[in-house]
Amino acid sequence: MTTVQYGGGPTIEQRRAFVNLRPGSHIPGYAGFNPQLKFNSGKTYGEQTAELSKSFPHKRMVDIGAALDARKGGASAACQQAGVAEAQGLRLPKSTGDNKYIDGMLPGYTGYVPTLINRFGGTYRNLCDESVDEFVRNYEHREDKATDLKRASTAFPQLASLRGDPAVRDHLNFWADRKPRADGKRQNLEPPIPGYQGYVPRVYTTQAGLGCRYHEMTRNGLEMFNSETKSGSARVATARPACGREPVALDGNRVYQQEGMKPAYTGYVPRRRFNFGHTYGETTRNLPVCQHSYPTYGNYVRSLTAN
Known part of the structure; x- marks a missing residue:
């Protein structure tokens, strides 16, 4: 030592x-x-x-x-730097303990300094001073514009509300009375506008769109799809099940219906995994959870225990 x-x-x-x-x-x-x-x-x-x-x-x-x-003479380095900044016309705020961007940024500061990334060819101190000056000037400019806008908005008289104006009320009532109202659900027969990128049924899978404009092509596809849907619904309503049962009205409390489940149903069906060799609809119709005629499966189970 x-x-x-x-x-x-x-x-x-x-x-x-x-x-x-x-x-x-x-x-x-x-x-x-x-x-x-x-x-x-x-x-x-x-x-x-x-x-x-x-x-x-x-x-x-x-x-x-x-x-x-210089220190002995009463002039510090900070005062000299402040004098240089004032001579150059830089607006550098003094340190208050709360502000981050001040005059005299020390080299080694790794935080963010606005616009510093776009400056090259100088020392860290000088570049930071220029960046802080630009940041302060832009901030003051935005504050001045906001103040001018607020002053201009308060100079004009406040607009009166038209909510209770009889003329506005009569005009709205006139428009509402003559607005077309749809009775029920509108059929999907209106062709889309040209440029629509969505799916239109029966257009690309048939010859409905050959030699036609987009408007005519989509209208033909929608009309064909609507007619096929109506004819299919009529056939389903008049057809009888293959097993000879009478069609049962749908019950809102039943999940597993007596006529069986649709083949696209992906939910759980009790005992379905233990049956093989039949179609999905025939298998679900023969299961006890669908075969009974009670409102719910719980009522069916209670009837078995009661007997």
Whole structure:
């Protein structure tokens, strides 16, 4: 351990004098970025960085001695930076403890800075100052526009409500009385407009659409489908079941009907998995859950236990 760790040791001026560094040069061993350093050779690290600091004054290293003299004179680095920002016309808010974008953004901040991603070729401090200035100006511009709009809207007189106006009421009643009303469900015979990409039955599976416009093609397909649906419903209503039973009226309380289940029914049917060799409809008609004539299957089971 050295005396420096206990607060003693040489001062900064003594250390700089011992290393013998020129103003603007970095201490040998500094691993940060130095502009154009990799394109120069033949000189020591301190001499080369001192010459580069003259070529790039906006990237000049901090002179510790000058900073100490300025601090002793009462001028801080923050005040100098604020003076530079005011000279450039930048609007940089002061830090209040709650605001995030302020003047003097420290390098190493990994958060989001507005419009910083679109800026290149400068130091982090300068680019952040320009980004924060643009953000503040845009925010103030939007606030001014919102204030102007609010002021303009309040300047005009408030519109009166027309809800109780007799003329408006009579006009609405006139329109409602003459509006066409559909009696029941409308049949699906109206052809769609050209450009409709949905499904139209009996158009592409038949010859109804050959040599016709889209309007005529869809109208022919819908009329063909409607006639086939009506004829099929009439045949189902007049046909008798193959087993000879009388058709039973549908009961809203029964899930498994006496005439059997439709082949497309994918629900559970008791004891269906133990029957083979018949069609789906014939199998479900022969099952006890469908074969009984009681309103519910529970009533059927209670009648068996009562007997």
